[in-house]
Amino acid sequence: MPLLAIVYFSISGTTEKLAHAVARGADRMVEVALCRILGDDIVSGRFQNERLLETIDRAGAVAFGTPTYMGGPAAQFKAFADASSDRWSQQRWANKIAAGFTTGACAAGDQLHTLSYLTILAAQHGMLWCGLDIPGGEDPSGRNRLGSQLGLATHLVDSDLPQSDVSTAEYLGQRLAKLAGRNG
Numbered sequence: 053m054p055l056l057a058i059v060y061f062s063i064s065g066t067t068e069k070l071a072h073a074v075a076r077g078a079d080r081m082v083e084v085a086l087c088r089i090l091g092d093d094i095v096s097g098r099f100q101n102e103r104l105l106e107t108i109d110r111a112g113a114v115a116f117g118t119p120t121y122m123g124g125p126a127a128q129f130k131a132f133a134d135a136s137s138d139r140w141s142q143q144r145w146a147n148k149i150a151a152g153f154t155t156g157a158c159a160a161g162d163q164l165h166t167l168s169y170l171t172i173l174a175a176q177h178g179m180l181w182c183g184l185d186i187p188g189g190e191d192p193s194g195r196n197r198l199g200s201q202l203g204l205a206t207h208l209v210d211s212d213l214p215q216s217d218v219s220t221a222e223y224l225g226q227r228l229a230k231l232a233g234r235n236g
């Protein structure tokens with residue numbers, strides 16, 4: 053069974069909620085590894101969790117998740133991305149399926165920039181990007197509420213994630229699992 057690694061950073065739990073929803077969507081179709089980047093993984097400014105990187109080595113698909121901080125990925129996620137450069141030089145993650153999700157306090161809080169960054173990270177690794185095949189504003193159940201097809205962009209409404217965002221994350225997990233099965 054192919055492995056889906058969900059690699060994410062979260063402080064107050066919103067990105068974590070999305071990560072768990074991606075995992076639920078993929079459940080039973082693939083093996084799932086939830087890999088939370090912790091502040092303690094970063095020592096003297098460098099990400100040093102080799103086990104997490106090795107989990108990605110074994111994965112057929114990877115979902116990258118980070119809150120949008122100051123218009124881009126959180127520094128802790130970026131530290132992880134920088135540490136992946138050892139894998140980059142040998143293109144060890146080439147041809148794995150990749151997708152991204154993010155959240156923010158504002159509806160247009162520059163989440164697209166975070167997703168663009170995640171796409172570039174995947175491209176640097178030779179990974180195959182999986183966007184969202186839900187046209188914004190066209191889904192009867194309101195999925196892809198913010199209309200981003202590059203990846204999942206969400207935001208907090210009354211301090212909580214709308215159910216439609218959680219459903220979109222579940223859908224993304226399902227889509228990734230299907231693609232991982234096809235790719236494996």
Ligand SMILES: Cc1cc2nc3c(=O)[nH]c(=O)nc-3n(C[C@H](O)[C@H](O)[C@H](O)COP(=O)(O)O)c2cc1C
Nearest residue numbers: 062063064065066067119121122123156157158161
């Ligand atoms: C340092 C910092 C910078 C932030 N920058 C943005 C931003 O640029 N755009 C936005 O919409 N929200 C921004 N936020 C809000 C967070 O993205 C939001 O609180 C998110 O839910 C945090 O994710 P988490 O619960 O997974 O930690 C920022 C929050 C912090 C703490």
